[in-house]
Amino acid sequence: MTVGSQVKTCYATLKSIEAGLDLLQASTTEQGLKTTIDETSRLIKIARQDIHQQIIHIDKQEPQYKS
Amino acid sequence: MPEWISIIIRSVILITVLFFFVKWLGAKQLSQLNIFETISGIVLGGIAAFHTVDPYNSFYYALLAMFVWFIAAFTIEKLSLKSKRIRDFTDGKSTVFIQNGKVMEENLKKEGYSTDDLLEKLRNNDQFLVSDVEFAVLEPTGELNVLPKRENRPITLKDLNITPAPDKEPQTVIADGNILLEPLANASLNPTWLEAELEKQNVTIDNVFLGQVDHQGQLFLDLYDDHIAVPEPAQSALLLASMKKCQADLELFALATDNPQAKELYDRNQKRLQEAVRRMEPYLK
Structure with a gap:
Protein backbone atom coordinates (compact mmCIF):
# COMPACT_ATOMS: atom_id res chain seq x y z
CA MET A 1 0.00 0.00 0.00
CA THR A 2 1.41 3.37 -0.94
CA VAL A 3 1.47 6.23 1.52
CA GLY A 4 -1.18 7.93 -0.57
CA SER A 5 -3.67 5.10 -0.17
CA GLN A 6 -2.90 4.82 3.55
CA VAL A 7 -3.72 8.47 4.01
CA LYS A 8 -6.89 7.98 1.98
CA THR A 9 -7.94 5.11 4.27
CA CYS A 10 -7.41 7.40 7.22
CA TYR A 11 -9.50 10.07 5.50
CA ALA A 12 -12.30 7.56 5.03
CA THR A 13 -12.14 6.60 8.71
CA LEU A 14 -12.43 10.27 9.64
CA LYS A 15 -15.54 10.55 7.49
CA SER A 16 -17.00 7.46 9.16
CA ILE A 17 -16.27 8.91 12.62
CA GLU A 18 -18.03 12.12 11.66
CA ALA A 19 -21.08 10.17 10.52
CA GLY A 20 -21.02 8.07 13.68
CA LEU A 21 -20.97 11.20 15.82
CA ASP A 22 -23.88 12.63 13.85
CA LEU A 23 -25.83 9.43 14.44
CA LEU A 24 -25.17 9.57 18.17
CA GLN A 25 -26.10 13.25 18.18
CA ALA A 26 -29.46 12.42 16.64
CA SER A 27 -30.23 9.52 18.96
CA THR A 28 -29.36 11.03 22.31
CA THR A 29 -31.50 13.36 24.38
CA GLU A 30 -28.81 14.28 26.86
CA GLN A 31 -27.79 17.92 26.72
CA GLY A 32 -24.23 17.43 28.00
CA LEU A 33 -23.51 14.73 25.44
CA LYS A 34 -25.02 16.85 22.67
CA THR A 35 -22.68 19.79 23.31
CA THR A 36 -19.65 17.50 23.64
CA ILE A 37 -20.51 15.88 20.32
CA ASP A 38 -20.85 19.34 18.77
CA GLU A 39 -17.34 20.30 19.86
CA THR A 40 -15.84 16.96 18.92
CA SER A 41 -17.39 16.85 15.50
CA ARG A 42 -16.05 20.35 14.79
CA LEU A 43 -12.54 19.09 15.63
CA ILE A 44 -12.97 16.04 13.42
CA LYS A 45 -14.25 18.20 10.59
CA ILE A 46 -11.19 20.46 10.66
CA ALA A 47 -8.90 17.41 10.76
CA ARG A 48 -10.75 15.86 7.83
CA GLN A 49 -10.43 19.00 5.71
CA ASP A 50 -6.73 19.22 6.57
CA ILE A 51 -6.12 15.62 5.54
CA HIS A 52 -8.09 16.24 2.35
CA GLN A 53 -5.67 19.02 1.39
CA GLN A 54 -2.80 16.65 2.04
CA ILE A 55 -4.35 14.00 -0.22
CA ILE A 56 -4.63 16.52 -3.07
CA HIS A 57 -0.99 17.45 -2.44
CA ILE A 58 0.18 13.83 -2.49
CA ASP A 59 -1.77 13.12 -5.68
CA LYS A 60 -0.11 16.07 -7.37
CA GLN A 61 3.35 14.93 -6.34
CA GLU A 62 3.00 11.34 -7.50
CA PRO A 63 0.38 11.32 -10.24
CA GLN A 64 1.42 7.80 -11.30
CA TYR A 65 -0.09 6.40 -8.05
CA LYS A 66 -3.30 8.44 -8.28
CA SER A 67 -6.30 6.24 -7.64
CA MET B 1 -77.73 -19.84 60.73
CA PRO B 2 -75.28 -22.70 61.27
CA GLU B 3 -72.11 -21.72 63.11
CA TRP B 4 -69.78 -22.64 60.29
CA ILE B 5 -71.49 -20.32 57.84
CA SER B 6 -71.32 -17.55 60.42
CA ILE B 7 -67.56 -18.15 60.81
CA ILE B 8 -66.99 -18.03 57.07
CA ILE B 9 -68.92 -14.77 56.70
CA ARG B 10 -67.11 -13.21 59.67
CA SER B 11 -63.72 -14.27 58.33
CA VAL B 12 -64.32 -12.80 54.91
CA ILE B 13 -65.59 -9.48 56.27
CA LEU B 14 -62.83 -9.18 58.87
CA ILE B 15 -60.12 -10.02 56.34
CA THR B 16 -61.40 -7.25 54.09
CA VAL B 17 -61.64 -4.74 56.94
CA LEU B 18 -58.20 -5.64 58.31
CA PHE B 19 -56.68 -5.41 54.83
CA PHE B 20 -58.00 -1.90 54.25
CA PHE B 21 -57.09 -0.68 57.76
CA VAL B 22 -53.50 -1.87 57.42
CA LYS B 23 -53.30 -0.39 53.93
CA TRP B 24 -54.51 3.00 55.16
CA LEU B 25 -52.09 2.94 58.06
CA GLY B 26 -49.24 3.10 55.56
CA ALA B 27 -46.85 0.78 53.88
CA LYS B 28 -44.03 0.62 56.38
CA GLN B 29 -41.83 -2.44 56.81
CA LEU B 30 -42.35 -4.40 59.99
CA SER B 31 -38.87 -3.42 61.23
CA GLN B 32 -39.60 0.28 60.70
CA LEU B 33 -42.71 0.33 62.88
CA ASN B 34 -42.51 2.29 66.10
CA ILE B 35 -43.81 0.91 69.36
CA PHE B 36 -47.28 2.31 69.00
CA GLU B 37 -47.72 1.09 65.45
CA THR B 38 -46.55 -2.37 66.44
CA ILE B 39 -49.03 -2.55 69.31
CA SER B 40 -51.97 -1.34 67.26
CA GLY B 41 -51.06 -3.77 64.49
CA ILE B 42 -51.02 -6.69 66.89
CA VAL B 43 -54.25 -5.62 68.58
CA LEU B 44 -56.07 -5.19 65.25
CA GLY B 45 -55.00 -8.69 64.25
CA GLY B 46 -55.94 -10.05 67.66
CA ILE B 47 -59.43 -8.59 67.57
CA ALA B 48 -59.98 -9.98 64.09
CA ALA B 49 -58.72 -13.46 65.07
CA PHE B 50 -60.72 -13.54 68.31
CA HIS B 51 -64.02 -12.63 66.69
CA THR B 52 -63.53 -14.92 63.74
CA VAL B 53 -63.39 -18.14 65.73
CA ASP B 54 -66.01 -17.22 68.34
CA PRO B 55 -69.44 -17.09 66.68
CA TYR B 56 -71.25 -16.17 69.94
CA ASN B 57 -69.60 -12.77 70.34
CA SER B 58 -71.32 -9.78 68.88
CA PHE B 59 -69.86 -9.06 65.48
CA TYR B 60 -70.53 -5.32 65.74
CA TYR B 61 -68.33 -5.12 68.84
CA ALA B 62 -65.49 -6.48 66.74
CA LEU B 63 -65.99 -3.85 64.07
CA LEU B 64 -66.33 -1.11 66.70
CA ALA B 65 -63.15 -2.13 68.56
CA MET B 66 -61.17 -2.41 65.35
CA PHE B 67 -62.41 0.96 64.22
CA VAL B 68 -61.39 2.63 67.49
CA TRP B 69 -57.88 1.13 67.36
CA PHE B 70 -57.56 2.07 63.74
CA ILE B 71 -58.63 5.68 64.37
CA ALA B 72 -56.21 5.98 67.31
CA ALA B 73 -53.25 4.67 65.32
CA PHE B 74 -54.22 6.74 62.30
CA THR B 75 -54.52 10.00 64.29
CA ILE B 76 -51.20 9.51 66.02
CA GLU B 77 -49.51 8.76 62.73
CA LYS B 78 -50.91 11.90 61.08
CA LEU B 79 -50.13 14.04 64.15
CA SER B 80 -46.56 12.80 64.30
CA LEU B 81 -46.10 13.76 60.67
CA LYS B 82 -47.11 17.32 61.60
CA SER B 83 -45.26 17.82 64.86
CA LYS B 84 -41.65 17.05 65.68
CA ARG B 85 -42.42 16.77 69.39
CA ILE B 86 -45.04 14.07 68.97
CA ARG B 87 -42.71 12.30 66.58
CA ASP B 88 -39.91 12.32 69.14
CA PHE B 89 -42.32 10.83 71.65
CA THR B 90 -43.83 8.09 69.47
CA ASP B 91 -40.81 7.20 67.33
CA GLY B 92 -38.09 7.89 69.86
CA LYS B 93 -34.88 9.78 69.25
CA SER B 94 -31.59 8.60 67.86
CA THR B 95 -28.64 8.27 70.23
CA VAL B 96 -25.07 9.12 69.36
CA PHE B 97 -22.71 6.29 70.34
CA ILE B 98 -19.44 7.48 68.82
CA GLN B 99 -18.57 11.11 68.20
CA ASN B 100 -15.26 12.48 66.90
CA GLY B 101 -13.92 8.96 67.22
CA LYS B 102 -14.72 8.76 70.93
CA VAL B 103 -17.21 6.33 72.48
CA MET B 104 -20.00 8.01 74.51
CA GLU B 105 -20.20 5.66 77.49
CA GLU B 106 -23.15 7.51 79.06
CA ASN B 107 -25.30 7.02 75.99
CA LEU B 108 -24.32 3.35 75.77
CA LYS B 109 -25.45 2.82 79.33
CA LYS B 110 -28.69 4.72 78.74
CA GLU B 111 -29.65 2.47 75.82
CA GLY B 112 -28.52 -0.67 77.64
CA TYR B 113 -25.69 -1.49 75.26
CA SER B 114 -22.61 -3.34 76.44
CA THR B 115 -19.18 -3.04 74.79
CA ASP B 116 -19.77 -6.36 73.05
CA ASP B 117 -23.11 -5.19 71.66
CA LEU B 118 -21.48 -2.04 70.31
CA LEU B 119 -18.61 -3.99 68.73
CA GLU B 120 -21.05 -6.44 67.19
CA LYS B 121 -23.07 -3.63 65.65
CA LEU B 122 -19.89 -2.02 64.34
CA ARG B 123 -18.81 -5.32 62.81
CA ASN B 124 -22.21 -5.51 61.12
CA ASN B 125 -21.17 -2.30 59.40
CA ASP B 126 -17.78 -3.75 58.36
CA GLN B 127 -15.90 -1.77 61.02
CA PHE B 128 -13.65 -3.93 63.17
CA LEU B 129 -11.65 -1.14 64.77
CA VAL B 130 -13.30 1.56 66.86
CA SER B 131 -10.48 3.89 65.80
CA ASP B 132 -11.67 3.68 62.19
CA VAL B 133 -15.04 5.17 63.12
CA GLU B 134 -15.66 8.90 63.13
CA PHE B 135 -19.34 8.88 64.07
CA ALA B 136 -21.91 6.23 64.94
CA VAL B 137 -25.55 6.73 65.81
CA LEU B 138 -28.22 4.34 67.07
CA GLU B 139 -31.47 4.94 65.21
CA PRO B 140 -34.83 4.56 66.98
CA THR B 141 -35.37 1.34 65.02
CA GLY B 142 -32.35 -0.19 66.77
CA GLU B 143 -30.09 0.05 63.76
CA LEU B 144 -26.58 1.44 64.10
CA ASN B 145 -25.38 3.71 61.32
CA VAL B 146 -21.68 4.35 61.02
CA LEU B 147 -19.65 7.09 59.35
CA PRO B 148 -16.05 5.88 58.93
CA LYS B 149 -13.16 8.33 59.16
CA ARG B 150 -12.34 10.18 55.94
CA GLU B 151 -9.39 7.98 55.05
CA ASN B 152 -11.38 4.80 55.56
CA ARG B 153 -14.27 5.71 53.33
CA PRO B 154 -14.56 4.00 49.95
CA ILE B 155 -12.97 5.98 47.14
CA THR B 156 -15.32 7.83 44.80
CA LEU B 157 -14.88 9.36 41.36
CA LYS B 158 -14.96 12.76 43.05
CA ASP B 159 -11.87 11.82 45.07
CA LEU B 160 -10.09 10.86 41.86
CA ASN B 161 -11.10 14.12 40.15
CA ILE B 162 -12.83 12.23 37.35
CA THR B 163 -15.93 13.75 35.80
CA PRO B 164 -18.22 10.90 34.84
CA ALA B 165 -20.76 11.23 32.07
CA PRO B 166 -24.21 11.86 33.47
CA ASP B 167 -26.24 8.69 33.50
CA LYS B 168 -30.00 8.34 33.24
CA GLU B 169 -32.09 5.39 34.29
CA PRO B 170 -32.60 2.74 31.60
CA PRO B 233 -24.89 -2.96 21.73
CA ALA B 234 -21.42 -1.95 20.51
CA GLN B 235 -22.10 1.14 18.45
CA SER B 236 -20.38 3.56 20.76
CA ALA B 237 -17.45 1.26 21.49
CA LEU B 238 -16.88 0.96 17.75
CA LEU B 239 -16.92 4.72 17.32
CA LEU B 240 -14.35 5.19 20.07
CA ALA B 241 -12.15 2.45 18.64
CA SER B 242 -12.15 4.01 15.17
CA MET B 243 -11.27 7.40 16.64
CA LYS B 244 -8.34 5.85 18.47
CA LYS B 245 -7.23 4.00 15.33
CA CYS B 246 -7.33 7.15 13.27
CA GLN B 247 -5.26 8.99 15.85
CA ALA B 248 -2.66 6.20 15.87
CA ASP B 249 -2.52 6.21 12.06
CA LEU B 250 -1.86 9.92 11.93
CA GLU B 251 0.85 9.59 14.54
CA LEU B 252 2.44 6.88 12.41
CA PHE B 253 2.33 9.06 9.29
CA ALA B 254 3.96 11.90 11.20
CA LEU B 255 6.82 9.58 12.21
CA ALA B 256 7.20 8.03 8.75
CA THR B 257 7.40 11.17 6.65
CA ASP B 258 10.60 13.17 6.06
CA ASN B 259 8.84 16.24 4.74
CA PRO B 260 8.72 18.73 7.64
CA GLN B 261 5.56 20.37 6.30
CA ALA B 262 3.67 17.08 6.10
CA LYS B 263 5.03 16.06 9.49
CA GLU B 264 3.64 19.23 11.00
CA LEU B 265 0.24 18.65 9.38
CA TYR B 266 -0.06 15.05 10.58
CA ASP B 267 1.06 16.03 14.05
CA ARG B 268 -1.46 18.85 14.25
CA ASN B 269 -4.35 16.60 13.25
CA GLN B 270 -3.15 13.78 15.46
CA LYS B 271 -3.45 16.19 18.40
CA ARG B 272 -6.99 17.15 17.31
CA LEU B 273 -7.98 13.49 17.29
CA GLN B 274 -6.40 13.00 20.70
CA GLU B 275 -8.45 15.88 22.06
CA ALA B 276 -11.60 14.43 20.47
CA VAL B 277 -10.95 11.03 22.06
CA ARG B 278 -10.37 12.66 25.43
CA ARG B 279 -13.70 14.50 25.23
CA MET B 280 -15.81 11.60 24.03
CA GLU B 281 -14.25 8.83 26.10
CA PRO B 282 -16.38 9.23 29.25
CA TYR B 283 -19.57 9.05 27.16
CA LEU B 284 -18.60 6.19 24.91
CA LYS B 285 -17.21 3.81 27.51
Whole structure:
Protein backbone atom coordinates (compact mmCIF):
# COMPACT_ATOMS: atom_id res chain seq x y z
CA MET A 1 0.00 0.00 0.00
CA THR A 2 1.41 3.37 -0.94
CA VAL A 3 1.47 6.23 1.52
CA GLY A 4 -1.18 7.93 -0.57
CA SER A 5 -3.67 5.10 -0.17
CA GLN A 6 -2.90 4.82 3.55
CA VAL A 7 -3.72 8.47 4.01
CA LYS A 8 -6.89 7.98 1.98
CA THR A 9 -7.94 5.11 4.27
CA CYS A 10 -7.41 7.40 7.22
CA TYR A 11 -9.50 10.07 5.50
CA ALA A 12 -12.30 7.56 5.03
CA THR A 13 -12.14 6.60 8.71
CA LEU A 14 -12.43 10.27 9.64
CA LYS A 15 -15.54 10.55 7.49
CA SER A 16 -17.00 7.46 9.16
CA ILE A 17 -16.27 8.91 12.62
CA GLU A 18 -18.03 12.12 11.66
CA ALA A 19 -21.08 10.17 10.52
CA GLY A 20 -21.02 8.07 13.68
CA LEU A 21 -20.97 11.20 15.82
CA ASP A 22 -23.88 12.63 13.85
CA LEU A 23 -25.83 9.43 14.44
CA LEU A 24 -25.17 9.57 18.17
CA GLN A 25 -26.10 13.25 18.18
CA ALA A 26 -29.46 12.42 16.64
CA SER A 27 -30.23 9.52 18.96
CA THR A 28 -29.36 11.03 22.31
CA THR A 29 -31.50 13.36 24.38
CA GLU A 30 -28.81 14.28 26.86
CA GLN A 31 -27.79 17.92 26.72
CA GLY A 32 -24.23 17.43 28.00
CA LEU A 33 -23.51 14.73 25.44
CA LYS A 34 -25.02 16.85 22.67
CA THR A 35 -22.68 19.79 23.31
CA THR A 36 -19.65 17.50 23.64
CA ILE A 37 -20.51 15.88 20.32
CA ASP A 38 -20.85 19.34 18.77
CA GLU A 39 -17.34 20.30 19.86
CA THR A 40 -15.84 16.96 18.92
CA SER A 41 -17.39 16.85 15.50
CA ARG A 42 -16.05 20.35 14.79
CA LEU A 43 -12.54 19.09 15.63
CA ILE A 44 -12.97 16.04 13.42
CA LYS A 45 -14.25 18.20 10.59
CA ILE A 46 -11.19 20.46 10.66
CA ALA A 47 -8.90 17.41 10.76
CA ARG A 48 -10.75 15.86 7.83
CA GLN A 49 -10.43 19.00 5.71
CA ASP A 50 -6.73 19.22 6.57
CA ILE A 51 -6.12 15.62 5.54
CA HIS A 52 -8.09 16.24 2.35
CA GLN A 53 -5.67 19.02 1.39
CA GLN A 54 -2.80 16.65 2.04
CA ILE A 55 -4.35 14.00 -0.22
CA ILE A 56 -4.63 16.52 -3.07
CA HIS A 57 -0.99 17.45 -2.44
CA ILE A 58 0.18 13.83 -2.49
CA ASP A 59 -1.77 13.12 -5.68
CA LYS A 60 -0.11 16.07 -7.37
CA GLN A 61 3.35 14.93 -6.34
CA GLU A 62 3.00 11.34 -7.50
CA PRO A 63 0.38 11.32 -10.24
CA GLN A 64 1.42 7.80 -11.30
CA TYR A 65 -0.09 6.40 -8.05
CA LYS A 66 -3.30 8.44 -8.28
CA SER A 67 -6.30 6.24 -7.64
CA MET B 1 -77.73 -19.84 60.73
CA PRO B 2 -75.28 -22.70 61.27
CA GLU B 3 -72.11 -21.72 63.11
CA TRP B 4 -69.78 -22.64 60.29
CA ILE B 5 -71.49 -20.32 57.84
CA SER B 6 -71.32 -17.55 60.42
CA ILE B 7 -67.56 -18.15 60.81
CA ILE B 8 -66.99 -18.03 57.07
CA ILE B 9 -68.92 -14.77 56.70
CA ARG B 10 -67.11 -13.21 59.67
CA SER B 11 -63.72 -14.27 58.33
CA VAL B 12 -64.32 -12.80 54.91
CA ILE B 13 -65.59 -9.48 56.27
CA LEU B 14 -62.83 -9.18 58.87
CA ILE B 15 -60.12 -10.02 56.34
CA THR B 16 -61.40 -7.25 54.09
CA VAL B 17 -61.64 -4.74 56.94
CA LEU B 18 -58.20 -5.64 58.31
CA PHE B 19 -56.68 -5.41 54.83
CA PHE B 20 -58.00 -1.90 54.25
CA PHE B 21 -57.09 -0.68 57.76
CA VAL B 22 -53.50 -1.87 57.42
CA LYS B 23 -53.30 -0.39 53.93
CA TRP B 24 -54.51 3.00 55.16
CA LEU B 25 -52.09 2.94 58.06
CA GLY B 26 -49.24 3.10 55.56
CA ALA B 27 -46.85 0.78 53.88
CA LYS B 28 -44.03 0.62 56.38
CA GLN B 29 -41.83 -2.44 56.81
CA LEU B 30 -42.35 -4.40 59.99
CA SER B 31 -38.87 -3.42 61.23
CA GLN B 32 -39.60 0.28 60.70
CA LEU B 33 -42.71 0.33 62.88
CA ASN B 34 -42.51 2.29 66.10
CA ILE B 35 -43.81 0.91 69.36
CA PHE B 36 -47.28 2.31 69.00
CA GLU B 37 -47.72 1.09 65.45
CA THR B 38 -46.55 -2.37 66.44
CA ILE B 39 -49.03 -2.55 69.31
CA SER B 40 -51.97 -1.34 67.26
CA GLY B 41 -51.06 -3.77 64.49
CA ILE B 42 -51.02 -6.69 66.89
CA VAL B 43 -54.25 -5.62 68.58
CA LEU B 44 -56.07 -5.19 65.25
CA GLY B 45 -55.00 -8.69 64.25
CA GLY B 46 -55.94 -10.05 67.66
CA ILE B 47 -59.43 -8.59 67.57
CA ALA B 48 -59.98 -9.98 64.09
CA ALA B 49 -58.72 -13.46 65.07
CA PHE B 50 -60.72 -13.54 68.31
CA HIS B 51 -64.02 -12.63 66.69
CA THR B 52 -63.53 -14.92 63.74
CA VAL B 53 -63.39 -18.14 65.73
CA ASP B 54 -66.01 -17.22 68.34
CA PRO B 55 -69.44 -17.09 66.68
CA TYR B 56 -71.25 -16.17 69.94
CA ASN B 57 -69.60 -12.77 70.34
CA SER B 58 -71.32 -9.78 68.88
CA PHE B 59 -69.86 -9.06 65.48
CA TYR B 60 -70.53 -5.32 65.74
CA TYR B 61 -68.33 -5.12 68.84
CA ALA B 62 -65.49 -6.48 66.74
CA LEU B 63 -65.99 -3.85 64.07
CA LEU B 64 -66.33 -1.11 66.70
CA ALA B 65 -63.15 -2.13 68.56
CA MET B 66 -61.17 -2.41 65.35
CA PHE B 67 -62.41 0.96 64.22
CA VAL B 68 -61.39 2.63 67.49
CA TRP B 69 -57.88 1.13 67.36
CA PHE B 70 -57.56 2.07 63.74
CA ILE B 71 -58.63 5.68 64.37
CA ALA B 72 -56.21 5.98 67.31
CA ALA B 73 -53.25 4.67 65.32
CA PHE B 74 -54.22 6.74 62.30
CA THR B 75 -54.52 10.00 64.29
CA ILE B 76 -51.20 9.51 66.02
CA GLU B 77 -49.51 8.76 62.73
CA LYS B 78 -50.91 11.90 61.08
CA LEU B 79 -50.13 14.04 64.15
CA SER B 80 -46.56 12.80 64.30
CA LEU B 81 -46.10 13.76 60.67
CA LYS B 82 -47.11 17.32 61.60
CA SER B 83 -45.26 17.82 64.86
CA LYS B 84 -41.65 17.05 65.68
CA ARG B 85 -42.42 16.77 69.39
CA ILE B 86 -45.04 14.07 68.97
CA ARG B 87 -42.71 12.30 66.58
CA ASP B 88 -39.91 12.32 69.14
CA PHE B 89 -42.32 10.83 71.65
CA THR B 90 -43.83 8.09 69.47
CA ASP B 91 -40.81 7.20 67.33
CA GLY B 92 -38.09 7.89 69.86
CA LYS B 93 -34.88 9.78 69.25
CA SER B 94 -31.59 8.60 67.86
CA THR B 95 -28.64 8.27 70.23
CA VAL B 96 -25.07 9.12 69.36
CA PHE B 97 -22.71 6.29 70.34
CA ILE B 98 -19.44 7.48 68.82
CA GLN B 99 -18.57 11.11 68.20
CA ASN B 100 -15.26 12.48 66.90
CA GLY B 101 -13.92 8.96 67.22
CA LYS B 102 -14.72 8.76 70.93
CA VAL B 103 -17.21 6.33 72.48
CA MET B 104 -20.00 8.01 74.51
CA GLU B 105 -20.20 5.66 77.49
CA GLU B 106 -23.15 7.51 79.06
CA ASN B 107 -25.30 7.02 75.99
CA LEU B 108 -24.32 3.35 75.77
CA LYS B 109 -25.45 2.82 79.33
CA LYS B 110 -28.69 4.72 78.74
CA GLU B 111 -29.65 2.47 75.82
CA GLY B 112 -28.52 -0.67 77.64
CA TYR B 113 -25.69 -1.49 75.26
CA SER B 114 -22.61 -3.34 76.44
CA THR B 115 -19.18 -3.04 74.79
CA ASP B 116 -19.77 -6.36 73.05
CA ASP B 117 -23.11 -5.19 71.66
CA LEU B 118 -21.48 -2.04 70.31
CA LEU B 119 -18.61 -3.99 68.73
CA GLU B 120 -21.05 -6.44 67.19
CA LYS B 121 -23.07 -3.63 65.65
CA LEU B 122 -19.89 -2.02 64.34
CA ARG B 123 -18.81 -5.32 62.81
CA ASN B 124 -22.21 -5.51 61.12
CA ASN B 125 -21.17 -2.30 59.40
CA ASP B 126 -17.78 -3.75 58.36
CA GLN B 127 -15.90 -1.77 61.02
CA PHE B 128 -13.65 -3.93 63.17
CA LEU B 129 -11.65 -1.14 64.77
CA VAL B 130 -13.30 1.56 66.86
CA SER B 131 -10.48 3.89 65.80
CA ASP B 132 -11.67 3.68 62.19
CA VAL B 133 -15.04 5.17 63.12
CA GLU B 134 -15.66 8.90 63.13
CA PHE B 135 -19.34 8.88 64.07
CA ALA B 136 -21.91 6.23 64.94
CA VAL B 137 -25.55 6.73 65.81
CA LEU B 138 -28.22 4.34 67.07
CA GLU B 139 -31.47 4.94 65.21
CA PRO B 140 -34.83 4.56 66.98
CA THR B 141 -35.37 1.34 65.02
CA GLY B 142 -32.35 -0.19 66.77
CA GLU B 143 -30.09 0.05 63.76
CA LEU B 144 -26.58 1.44 64.10
CA ASN B 145 -25.38 3.71 61.32
CA VAL B 146 -21.68 4.35 61.02
CA LEU B 147 -19.65 7.09 59.35
CA PRO B 148 -16.05 5.88 58.93
CA LYS B 149 -13.16 8.33 59.16
CA ARG B 150 -12.34 10.18 55.94
CA GLU B 151 -9.39 7.98 55.05
CA ASN B 152 -11.38 4.80 55.56
CA ARG B 153 -14.27 5.71 53.33
CA PRO B 154 -14.56 4.00 49.95
CA ILE B 155 -12.97 5.98 47.14
CA THR B 156 -15.32 7.83 44.80
CA LEU B 157 -14.88 9.36 41.36
CA LYS B 158 -14.96 12.76 43.05
CA ASP B 159 -11.87 11.82 45.07
CA LEU B 160 -10.09 10.86 41.86
CA ASN B 161 -11.10 14.12 40.15
CA ILE B 162 -12.83 12.23 37.35
CA THR B 163 -15.93 13.75 35.80
CA PRO B 164 -18.22 10.90 34.84
CA ALA B 165 -20.76 11.23 32.07
CA PRO B 166 -24.21 11.86 33.47
CA ASP B 167 -26.24 8.69 33.50
CA LYS B 168 -30.00 8.34 33.24
CA GLU B 169 -32.09 5.39 34.29
CA PRO B 170 -32.60 2.74 31.60
CA GLN B 171 -36.13 2.16 30.37
CA THR B 172 -37.74 -1.24 29.94
CA VAL B 173 -39.51 -0.95 26.61
CA ILE B 174 -40.43 -4.57 25.88
CA ALA B 175 -41.76 -7.03 28.44
CA ASP B 176 -43.09 -10.52 27.58
CA GLY B 177 -43.29 -9.68 23.90
CA ASN B 178 -45.33 -6.51 24.37
CA ILE B 179 -44.20 -2.97 23.64
CA LEU B 180 -44.54 -0.73 26.71
CA LEU B 181 -45.50 2.67 25.38
CA GLU B 182 -45.01 4.80 28.47
CA PRO B 183 -41.33 3.93 29.15
CA LEU B 184 -40.71 4.27 25.43
CA ALA B 185 -42.08 7.81 25.55
CA ASN B 186 -39.96 8.53 28.64
CA ALA B 187 -36.86 7.69 26.60
CA SER B 188 -38.24 10.02 23.86
CA LEU B 189 -38.49 7.18 21.38
CA ASN B 190 -41.41 5.78 19.43
CA PRO B 191 -42.67 2.34 18.35
CA THR B 192 -41.49 2.95 14.78
CA TRP B 193 -37.93 3.33 16.03
CA LEU B 194 -38.30 0.15 18.07
CA GLU B 195 -39.59 -1.82 15.09
CA ALA B 196 -36.71 -0.59 12.95
CA GLU B 197 -34.24 -1.53 15.68
CA LEU B 198 -35.75 -5.02 16.00
CA GLU B 199 -35.55 -5.44 12.24
CA LYS B 200 -31.89 -4.46 12.34
CA GLN B 201 -31.20 -7.23 14.85
CA ASN B 202 -33.41 -9.58 12.87
CA VAL B 203 -35.84 -10.64 15.63
CA THR B 204 -39.61 -10.52 15.88
CA ILE B 205 -41.34 -8.83 18.80
CA ASP B 206 -43.03 -12.10 19.94
CA ASN B 207 -39.63 -13.62 20.54
CA VAL B 208 -38.45 -10.85 22.86
CA PHE B 209 -38.78 -11.54 26.57
CA LEU B 210 -37.23 -8.28 27.75
CA GLY B 211 -35.94 -5.18 25.99
CA GLN B 212 -34.19 -2.27 27.64
CA VAL B 213 -32.92 1.03 26.28
CA ASP B 214 -29.96 2.74 27.95
CA HIS B 215 -29.40 6.50 28.14
CA GLN B 216 -27.55 6.53 24.83
CA GLY B 217 -30.52 5.00 23.05
CA GLN B 218 -28.94 1.58 22.64
CA LEU B 219 -31.28 -1.40 22.75
CA PHE B 220 -30.51 -4.56 24.70
CA LEU B 221 -32.67 -7.63 24.04
CA ASP B 222 -33.23 -10.92 25.81
CA LEU B 223 -35.02 -13.51 23.69
CA TYR B 224 -37.22 -16.47 24.59
CA ASP B 225 -35.15 -18.53 22.22
CA ASP B 226 -31.74 -18.51 23.88
CA HIS B 227 -30.07 -20.22 20.91
CA ILE B 228 -30.29 -17.07 18.81
CA ALA B 229 -27.29 -14.86 19.47
CA VAL B 230 -28.13 -11.18 19.80
CA PRO B 231 -25.27 -8.76 19.26
CA GLU B 232 -24.52 -6.67 22.33
CA PRO B 233 -24.89 -2.96 21.73
CA ALA B 234 -21.42 -1.95 20.51
CA GLN B 235 -22.10 1.14 18.45
CA SER B 236 -20.38 3.56 20.76
CA ALA B 237 -17.45 1.26 21.49
CA LEU B 238 -16.88 0.96 17.75
CA LEU B 239 -16.92 4.72 17.32
CA LEU B 240 -14.35 5.19 20.07
CA ALA B 241 -12.15 2.45 18.64
CA SER B 242 -12.15 4.01 15.17
CA MET B 243 -11.27 7.40 16.64
CA LYS B 244 -8.34 5.85 18.47
CA LYS B 245 -7.23 4.00 15.33
CA CYS B 246 -7.33 7.15 13.27
CA GLN B 247 -5.26 8.99 15.85
CA ALA B 248 -2.66 6.20 15.87
CA ASP B 249 -2.52 6.21 12.06
CA LEU B 250 -1.86 9.92 11.93
CA GLU B 251 0.85 9.59 14.54
CA LEU B 252 2.44 6.88 12.41
CA PHE B 253 2.33 9.06 9.29
CA ALA B 254 3.96 11.90 11.20
CA LEU B 255 6.82 9.58 12.21
CA ALA B 256 7.20 8.03 8.75
CA THR B 257 7.40 11.17 6.65
CA ASP B 258 10.60 13.17 6.06
CA ASN B 259 8.84 16.24 4.74
CA PRO B 260 8.72 18.73 7.64
CA GLN B 261 5.56 20.37 6.30
CA ALA B 262 3.67 17.08 6.10
CA LYS B 263 5.03 16.06 9.49
CA GLU B 264 3.64 19.23 11.00
CA LEU B 265 0.24 18.65 9.38
CA TYR B 266 -0.06 15.05 10.58
CA ASP B 267 1.06 16.03 14.05
CA ARG B 268 -1.46 18.85 14.25
CA ASN B 269 -4.35 16.60 13.25
CA GLN B 270 -3.15 13.78 15.46
CA LYS B 271 -3.45 16.19 18.40
CA ARG B 272 -6.99 17.15 17.31
CA LEU B 273 -7.98 13.49 17.29
CA GLN B 274 -6.40 13.00 20.70
CA GLU B 275 -8.45 15.88 22.06
CA ALA B 276 -11.60 14.43 20.47
CA VAL B 277 -10.95 11.03 22.06
CA ARG B 278 -10.37 12.66 25.43
CA ARG B 279 -13.70 14.50 25.23
CA MET B 280 -15.81 11.60 24.03
CA GLU B 281 -14.25 8.83 26.10
CA PRO B 282 -16.38 9.23 29.25
CA TYR B 283 -19.57 9.05 27.16
CA LEU B 284 -18.60 6.19 24.91
CA LYS B 285 -17.21 3.81 27.51
